[in-house]
Amino acid sequence: xxxxxxxxxxxxxxxxxxxxxxxxxxxxxxxxxxxxxxxxxxxxxxxxxxxxxxxxxxxxxxxxxxxxxxxxxxxxxxxxxxxxxxxxxxxxxxxxxxxxxxxxxxxxxxxxxxxxxxxxxxxxxxxxxxxxxxxxxxxxxxxxxxxxxxxxxxxxxxxxxxxxxxxxxxxxxxxxxxxxxxxxxxxxxxxxxxxxxxxxxxxxxxxxxxxxxxxxxxxxxxxxxxxxxxxxxxxxxxxxxxxxx
Amino acid sequence: xxxxxxxxxxxxxxxxxxxxxxxxxxxxxxxxxxxxxxxxxxxxxxxxxxxxxxxxxxxxxxxxxxxxxxxxxxxxxxxxxxxxxxxxxxxxxxxxxxxxxxxxxxxxxxxxxxxxxxxxxxxxxxxxxxxxxxxxxxxxxxxxxxxxxxxxxxxxxxxxxxxxxxxxxxxxxxxxxxxxxxx
Numbered sequence: 001x002x003x004x005x006x007x008x009x010x011x012x013x014x015x016x017x018x019x020x021x022x023x024x025x026x027x028x029x030x031x032x033x034x035x036x037x038x039x040x041x042x043x044x045x046x047x048x049x050x051x052x053x054x055x056x057x058x059x060x061x062x063x064x065x066x067x068x069x070x071x072x073x074x075x076x077x078x079x080x081x082x083x084x085x086x087x088x089x090x091x092x093x094x095x096x097x098x099x100x101x102x103x104x105x106x107x108x109x110x111x112x113x114x115x116x117x118x119x120x121x122x123x124x125x126x127x128x129x130x131x132x133x134x135x136x137x138x139x140x141x142x143x144x145x146x147x148x149x150x151x152x153x154x155x156x157x158x159x160x161x162x163x164x165x166x167x168x169x170x171x172x173x174x175x176x177x178x179x180x181x182x183x184x185x186x187x188x189x190x191x192x193x194x195x196x197x198x199x200x201x202x203x204x205x206x207x208x209x210x211x212x213x214x215x216x217x218x219x220x221x222x223x224x225x226x227x228x229x230x231x232x233x234x235x236x237x238x239x240x241x242x243x244x245x
Numbered sequence: 246x247x248x249x250x251x252x253x254x255x256x257x258x259x260x261x262x263x264x265x266x267x268x269x270x271x272x273x274x275x276x277x278x279x280x281x282x283x284x285x286x287x288x289x290x291x292x293x294x295x296x297x298x299x300x301x302x303x304x305x306x307x308x309x310x311x312x313x314x315x316x317x318x319x320x321x322x323x324x325x326x327x328x329x330x331x332x333x334x335x336x337x338x339x340x341x342x343x344x345x346x347x348x349x350x351x352x353x354x355x356x357x358x359x360x361x362x363x364x365x366x367x368x369x370x371x372x373x374x375x376x377x378x379x380x381x382x383x384x385x386x387x388x389x390x391x392x393x394x395x396x397x398x399x400x401x402x403x404x405x406x407x408x409x410x411x412x413x414x415x416x417x418x419x420x421x422x423x424x425x426x427x428x
Contacts, residue, residue: 158288159280181281181288182328191297198300226304 083110084143088217090168091190091204092145095213098164099157102150103213110143134228140200140219148212156208158186165206174204184209198222270320272371272380272398276344279325279394286328287391293322311408318400325394329387337392341365341384344394348382357420363388378402 084092088110096103111119120136128136158181165188166176174190181187186208195201198221205216269275281288302316329337348369349355357368364387371380378401385393410418 158285159283162281175292176290177292179288179290183285193296195297196300198304201297201300222300223304226301227308 084108084145084215085110085217087169087172087174088143088145088204088215090172091165091206092147092213092215094164094168095161095206095208095215096147098161101154101156103147104150106146106148106212108145110141112141116141131228134224138221138224140221142218143216145215146212147214149210153210155210156186158208161186161208162188169204177203198226270379270398271373272378272396272401273321274344274348274380274382274396276323276325276394276396277340279327282328282330283332284328284330286330287326288328289324289326291322291324295320298322311405315402315405315408318402319397320399321396322398323394323396325392327392327394329389329391334388338386338388341367341386341392341394344382344384345369353380353382 116136116139123133123136162179162181169176169190173193175193176188177191178187178189186206188206190204190206192202200219201222202217202219205214205218207214279288279290298316298319298321302313305313305316327333327337345355345367351371353369353371355367356370357366359366365385367382367384369382369384370378371382373379379398381395381397381401383393383395385391387393406418407423410416410420
């Protein structure tokens with residue numbers, strides 16, 4: 001009897017244990033399952049957040065690269081990057097090709113608006129002639145290249161050079177305004193044939209002698225320069241040597 | 246020409262520039278293409294057309310209204326000075342002769358003829374009606390030194406040319422102005 005009672009008790013106990021255990025297990029499983037689900041959601045969120053962050057950082061890096069590239073381009077464009085432009089390069093190349101001679105580069109420099117702005121800012125503290133200051137303020141950009149003949153002095157075929165340079169510049173939209181050639185000098189000045197505004201006029205200059213070449217280009221506002229020219233006393237008749245030809 | 250660079254740059258500074266295809270106005274004369282003399286003699290070419298002439302006219306308006314008025318009427322200015330040597334003298338003389346005969350044939354008026362021992366100057370005018378001058382051509386041959394060709398195209402006012410010649414002390418402009426006024 002005792003045994004049967006014990007057995008019943010045990011069985012009840014075991015049943016109740018089993019039920020409790022099952023309940024507990026179920027709860028645990030549910031909890032685990034909920035936990036797992038919660039964990040899965042947060043993981044997904046984390047993964048999403050991580051991926052978004054990665055994308056954002058990649059975008060940031062790209063953006064930074066883009067900004068750096070644009071800044072570099074701007075610097076090159078605005079400072080002139082101390083090199084001559086393609087038009088001046090074409091002028092130089094046409095001379096070098098048509099002269100059939102070897103040339104050495106002595107200096108090649110180009111300054112853009114930023115460099116000029118800095119120069120102007122620096123020169124604000126220097127006591128300059130007002131006309132020099134006006135001229136400096138009028139200039140928007142400038143380039144100069146100086147080259148020397150490798151063979152030293154050489155007789156250049158000036159007619160051939162002039163013709164070649166005319167052709168090269170005409171194909172790029174430049175027209176020759178002035179050419180002066182004599183035994184010692186060769187000067188040619190080109191201007192854009194689409195120039196319409198006096199505030200941004202570009203001119204290219206070529207000078208040659210038996211030993212070297214200078215190419216230059218300047219972009220300038222003509223208005224203050226012309227005003228200065230008209231105001232200059234030298235333009236007046238008084239004390240001025242007459243121009244003859 | 247004693248100061249070719251200064252003269253050329255003076256002209257350029259005054260008027261600015263541009264050479265592009267335009268409808269040829271009545272006062273335009275095609276002198277043809279010139280090359281520098283092979284001996285290394287002088288060669289000056291100034292070629293100025295209407296786009297920058299009008300730009301500079303606008304600029305000059307404030308300080309030099311008379312110059313601005315003259316410039317506004319101009320379409321083109323071309324100046325050629327070619328040093329003469331044995332290689333090109335005959336060709337230049339022939340070219341001057343041909344230009345002059347063409348101008349005569351086209352009804353241009355020869356208003357100045359000056360022939361000295363070694364100098365031959367001709368100034369021609371293309372007029373429209375009584376007052377309007379549409380073109381001026383100057384040809385000079387100095388047999389041992391140089392040939393000069395000048396063509397000024399546009400609505401040219403003689404009194405303005407003389408005024409500018411006087412103001413800036415440019416002898417050729419004074420002479421042209423006086424010659425045109427006398428006419």
